[in-house]
Amino acid sequence: MNNIFIIDDDPITVFGIKKMLKASVSCENISAFDNGKMAIDQLRLDIENGCPMPEVIFLDINMPIMDGWEFLEAFLALPIENRIIINVITSSIDPADYHKWNEFRLKCFHYLNFKNKPIFKIETTDLSRINLAS
Amino acid sequence: MKSTQTDLNNSIVHQLPLATVLVDLSFNLIDASHTWHQFFPSKKDLNNPQKIFTFFDGHEGCTPELLEEYLIGNDIRTIRHSVMGKDNLQWLESTFAPWFDDNKTIQGTIIQTIDIGRQIQKDVELEQTKELFQATTEINHIGSWEYNIETEKLSWCKMTKQIHEVPENYEPNVAEAIEFYKQGYSRNKISMLFHKILQEGTSFNERLQIITQKGEEKWVAAGGKAIKKEGKTLKIFGTFQDINQQVVAEKRTKESERLLTTLIDNLPINVFIKDKDSRKILVNKAECSYLEASPDELIGKTDFDLYDNTVAKTSRDEDLEVMRSLKPMLGEETINVRKDGSITHFLTSKIPLLDLEGKAYGLIGMSMDITNLKQKEEQLRNLINVTAIQNKKLINFAHIVSHNLRSHSANFSMLLDFLIKEKEPKEKERILGMLSSASDNLLDTLENLNEVVDISTNVNLDKKSLSLNEGIKRVQQNLSAFLEKNKVEVTNTIDESIRVMSVPAYLESIILNLMTNAVKYRHPMRVPQITLTASNEPKGIALSVTDNGLGIDLERYGDKIFGMYKTFHNNKDARGLGLYIIKNQIEAMDGYISVESSVNKGSVFKVFFNEENE
Numbered sequence: 001m002n003n004i005f006i007i008d009d010d011p012i013t014v015f016g017i018k019k020m021l022k023a024s025v026s027c028e029n030i031s032a033f034d035n036g037k038m039a040i041d042q043l044r045l046d047i048e049n050g051c052p053m054p055e056v057i058f059l060d061i062n063m064p065i066m067d068g069w070e071f072l073e074a075f076l077a078l079p080i081e082n083r084i085i086i087n088v089i090t091s092s093i094d095p096a097d098y099h100k101w102n103e104f105r106l107k108c109f110h111y112l113n114f115k116n117k118p119i120f121k122i123e124t125t126d127l128s129r130i131n132l133a134s
Numbered sequence: 135m136k137s138t139q140t141d142l143n144n145s146i147v148h149q150l151p152l153a154t155v156l157v158d159l160s161f162n163l164i165d166a167s168h169t170w171h172q173f174f175p176s177k178k179d180l181n182n183p184q185k186i187f188t189f190f191d192g193h194e195g196c197t198p199e200l201l202e203e204y205l206i207g208n209d210i211r212t213i214r215h216s217v218m219g220k221d222n223l224q225w226l227e228s229t230f231a232p233w234f235d236d237n238k239t240i241q242g243t244i245i246q247t248i249d250i251g252r253q254i255q256k257d258v259e260l261e262q263t264k265e266l267f268q269a270t271t272e273i274n275h276i277g278s279w280e281y282n283i284e285t286e287k288l289s290w291c292k293m294t295k296q297i298h299e300v301p302e303n304y305e306p307n308v309a310e311a312i313e314f315y316k317q318g319y320s321r322n323k324i325s326m327l328f329h330k331i332l333q334e335g336t337s338f339n340e341r342l343q344i345i346t347q348k349g350e351e352k353w354v355a356a357g358g359k360a361i362k363k364e365g366k367t368l369k370i371f372g373t374f375q376d377i378n379q380q381v382v383a384e385k386r387t388k389e390s391e392r393l394l395t396t397l398i399d400n401l402p403i404n405v406f407i408k409d410k411d412s413r414k415i416l417v418n419k420a421e422c423s424y425l426e427a428s429p430d431e432l433i434g435k436t437d438f439d440l441y442d443n444t445v446a447k448t449s450r451d452e453d454l455e456v457m458r459s460l461k462p463m464l465g466e467e468t469i470n471v472r473k474d475g476s477i478t479h480f481l482t483s484k485i486p487l488l489d490l491e492g493k494a495y496g497l498i499g500m501s502m503d504i505t506n507l508k509q510k511e512e513q514l515r516n517l518i519n520v521t522a523i524q525n526k527k528l529i530n531f532a533h534i535v536s537h538n539l540r541s542h543s544a545n546f547s548m549l550l551d552f553l554i555k556e557k558e559p560k561e562k563e564r565i566l567g568m569l570s571s572a573s574d575n576l577l578d579t580l581e582n583l584n585e586v587v588d589i590s591t592n593v594n595l596d597k598k599s600l601s602l603n604e605g606i607k608r609v610q611q612n613l614s615a616f617l618e619k620n621k622v623e624v625t626n627t628i629d630e631s632i633r634v635m636s637v638p639a640y641l642e643s644i645i646l647n648l649m650t651n652a653v654k655y656r657h658p659m660r661v662p663q664i665t666l667t668a669s670n671e672p673k674g675i676a677l678s679v680t681d682n683g684l685g686i687d688l689e690r691y692g693d694k695i696f697g698m699y700k701t702f703h704n705n706k707d708a709r710g711l712g713l714y715i716i717k718n719q720i721e722a723m724d725g726y727i728s729v730e731s732s733v734n735k736g737s738v739f740k741v742f743f744n745e746e747n748e
Contacts, residue, residue, distance in 0.1 A: 012545045012568055019552060062537065091541035094533045117544030120551050 001027040001127065003052055007039045007071065008032070008060035008089070013117070017058050020122045035063040036071030043078060053080055056127050061090040061097060072104055084110045087126050091117040156233060157186045158242040161205060173226060173247050186245075193217045196228075204230040205243045214250065225254045275376035281308070282369055283332070294374045297354060299346035316343040316351065324356065335360035335367050341377065353381035404480075404501040407487070412436050412453045415496065424478070424503070442471035456484045457494035468501070479508040535583060542576040582711050589718045597635045597723060602677060603628050605638075606666060609645040620653050620662055628668045634675045634743040640719040645677075647712040648739050652681035657734065674725075674745035682736040688729065695729060716741075 004027050006017050014032045021030060031054075033039040039057075046053065061068035068088060075086075086108075088101050098114065105112040111129045147156060153170035157163055163184050166174070174189040186205070187198045195215035204211050210231045217224050228247040235241050270276065277294030281287070288306050295304055298314055312328070315321040320342040327338040339357035346352060358372035398405050399419045407416035417425075417432045425432060425440060437446035449468075456463050462485040470478045480501040486494040549572060553565045606626060610617065617624065634641065649664055656662040665680040686695060696717040720727050724744040731737035 010541065010545070012549065012572055013541075015568060016545070016548045016552070062541075090537075091544050092533065092537045093540065094537070117541060118547040118551075119544075120548065 001025050001055055002029060003027070003054040004030045005039055005042075005054040005057040006030065006032040007036060007057065007063070007068070009034050009063045010060070013060065013089070016119065017122075020119070024122045025127055036066030036068060036074070040066065040071055040074045040078075043075070047078065047080075053082060053084060055082075055084060057084060057086045059086055059088050061088065061092060069100060069104075072108075076104075076108060076110075080110075083129070085113065085127065085129055086110055087113045087115050089115045089117060089119065153247040155186070155189075155245045155247075156242060157205060157245060159240070161186050161202070163189070164242065170247060173224075173249070190215070193226075208232055208240075224249065225251045277374040277376075279311075279372045279374055280369060281372075283367060290374075297346070297352070297374060297376045298344070299348045299350065314344045314346070316345055320344070327356075327358065331358050331360055331370055332367070335362060339373075341381065352376060352378040354378070402502075404499075404503070406499045407496060408453060408499060409496045410457065410494070412450050421501075425472075440473070442473065442475075445469065445471045452482075452484060453497060456486050456497050460486050460488070460492075460494055462486065467504070470501075477505075478503055479505045531586070538579045538583070539576075542572060542579060545572045545575075585711070585715060586718065589715065589722055597637055599633045600636055600638060600641055601630070602632045602634050602641075602668060602675065603630055605636075605641045606645055609642055609649060613646070613649060616650070616653070620656070622653055622662045622664060624649075625663070625665045628666055628677075632668050632675055634677070635745050636723060636743060637719070640716075640723060643719060644716045644741055645679075647716045648679040648741075651712060651739075652679060652683055652737075655737075656681070656683045657736075671742055674743045676743070677741045678738055679741075680736065680738045685733040685735050685737055686729075686731045687733050688731050696727070 004021065006014050008014050008017075018030055018032070021027060031042070033042065036059075043053070045051075059068045059071060066074075068090075072086070072088075090097055093116070101112065101114045105114075113126060115126070147154060147165040147167055150167040151169065153167055153173055155163060155166040155170045155174075163186050187201060190196055190198070190201055193215040194217070196213050200213070204213060207230065210229060212227060212229045214225065214227050216226065226247050227250045228245050231244045231246075232240055233242045233244045271278070271291070271293050275293065275297065277297055278291045279294050280289050286308070288308055288311060290298070290304075290306055290311075292302060295302055298304075298306075300306075308328070312321060312325055315324045323340060324342055327336075327340060330336045331338060337357070337359045339355065341353060341355050344352050344354055353376075355375040355377045356372065357374075358370050360367045361369040361371055401418060402420060404421040404424055405416075405418040406414050406421050409415050413434050413436050414432050415434075417429050422429055422432065432440075437449045440446070441449070452463055452466075452468075462483065464483045466482050468480045468482045470480055472478070481504050482499065482501045484500075485498045487496040487498060489495050546569070549565055549569050553562060553569070556562050556565060603626070606628070610624065636644075652664045653662050660682055663682045665678075667678045667680070669676050669678065688695070696713045717727055720741055724746065725742045727742070728740045729737060730740075
């Protein structure tokens with residue numbers, strides 16, 4: 001695993017995910033972003049420069065400036081050929097959020113997971129879907 | 135001598151004005167007056183003596199035997215007989231009297247005859263009248279009574295006795311008769327009337343009540359008339375009629391009429407009857423008070439005289455349809471607009487009135503005023519709307535709360551899980567630091583939520599008239615260090631006299647939040663400028679706060695700008711709470727807030743205060 005994005009404005013969650021990732025996978029680049037806007041800007045820059053895309057994204061929903069849904073909308077419009085695993089993470093128990101996720105999942109070329117906080121462990125499916133997809 | 139005497143006699147007898155005939159002892163006719171021969175035409179030669187019997191031939195009621203008996207009798211007798219005349223039956227009465235000579239010796243018989251036709255006719259008429267009277271009496275239950283003043287005797291006819299329910303042999307007197315009248319008005323009245331007729335001869339006819347022998351109460355019509363001779367009252371004749379059924383029926387009719395009128399008049403529903411041309415022919419009290427007019431003023435009027443033209447047209451169309459189809463219109467909601475423009479909601483029914491041939495000649499209308507109900511319904515609908523909005527807000531708030539609290543508790547769980555598994559003391563210390571900052575965040579969140587709940591639970595808001603400028607000045611003083619540090623230029627063009635209706639704490643919170651926001655989100659290349667202006671709006675004063683800051687992309691964030699925990703800039707001070715709180719405060723005072731903004735130019739927030747207290 002070369003490249004993982006964590007998009008969350010809560011430093012504690014970012015810390016937690018990083019810690020859990022260290023325990024389960026070896027990854028060279030783990031990048032954290034405070035909101036969707038910063039992440040999408042980085043991705044656009046990377047595409048321009050021909051840099052590799054992240055293989056896994058951990059995405060919070062409630063964020064300032066650009067929230068998780070807005071990020072997804074913008075992300076799907078990017079010219080990315082590989083299927084990327086996106087783990088949508090939220091502390092919300094509003095059923096509307098789950099429905100929204102499902103809508104995205106159905107129309108999405110990438111793999112979308114839905115995870116409710118608190119997270120104690122990174123599942124293998126959070127990082128790899130290759131076997132299932134083939 | 136004898137012959138002369140006879141001649142003399144003859145000539146006298148001939149001239150007698152009364153039909154007279156002389157008969158001798160041998161029953162021969164001696165002589166007769168010309169008038170007698172008008173009744174008994176002579177049949178043969180007068181010179182030859184003729185038997186009197188031959189003249190009575192063909193007469194009914196007198197046989198020769200009877201005649202002979204009468205002729206030889208020594209006293210005066212009368213016989214009635216009839217004979218068929220030229221055109222009709224002739225009734226005669228003949229009186230037989232003995233004929234004496236000077237020596238008191240009987241010579242024969244004198245017979246005098248009179249025409250009694252008219253008397254007989256009267257007798258028949260009287261008989262008929264009596265029968266008729268009897269029949270009338272029986273059919274109409276009319277009895278009679280008679281009082282003889284001289285003998286003080288009171289007599290009742292059979293019918294009068296029947297009405298009193300006394301036996302036929304009952305003999306009344308005045309005192310007893312009066313006793314039969316019901317004590318009180320009836321008895322007093324009859325006593326007075328009887329006294330008056332005795333003294334002054336005044337006739338009477340009065341409806342009174344008696345109590346019969348058998349104890350039954352009855353209505354009677356008692357009449358009395360004085361029979362006078364030479365100005366002196368001899369007798370009193372009176373009638374006595376049983377009119378109980380009639381009076382009872384009349385009373386019943388009147389009672390049901392009164393019941394119906396009372397009912398219609400006092401129904402809390404407008405009742406009216408209209409004729410074919412929709413003219414009112416009956417209105418009840420409710421209708422009168424609704425139209426503020428007396429019944430006389432309303433009778434004959436149409437809806438066009440009373441209501442707005444369109445309403446009258448609709449009503450007339452309904453009337454025509456009901457009378458055409460003969461189908462009642464039931465419980466329709468209608469709207470009436472009076473000439474003065476006031477609107478009333480009614481639940482109206484119109485029922486066709488049919489004549490004997492089944493054609494409609496008008497209609498009965500009933501309208502119930504449901505304006506109050508309508509208003510209540512409207513209020514209820516508004517309340518439901520308010521509740522729905524509140525409910526939506528509440529659900530939104532609940533999700534925000536749950537999300538925020540959950541995100542903190544999730545962090546706690548996660549960190550504690552790490553802590554338990556962690557062996558390295560340095561890492562443990564780091565996790566503990568995280569835990570403490572998570573706890574601080576939780577406290578902050580709770581404080582923020584408390585602030586929001588405070589606004590929502592402040593039901594009894596006490597709005598006061600406040601000087602807008604004083605409020606601004608107080609905020610400026612509190613922020614003086616902050617404003618100075620950021621070199622903010624504040625321009626205030628608001629007139630000193632302008633006052634707004636607001637909760638004092640809210641006014642300061644609103645100004646403070648808008649001013650700090652203007653500074654927080656200032657443009658990095660510009661000196662922050664804040665301009666405060668006021669304007670008159672329909673419902674009160676509006677305060678505008680204009681800045682030259684970053685601005686917000688309203689097309690993108692539009693409805694989210696006043697949302698809770700929405701932040702739009704990379705600013706560490708942003709809590710995403712300020713605008714949410716002041717929006718709630720403004721709405722709690724029945725005002726509203728609007729925003730205009732363009733990115734990199736600045737924003738204008740406009741607060742509309744509501745001067746009304748409700």
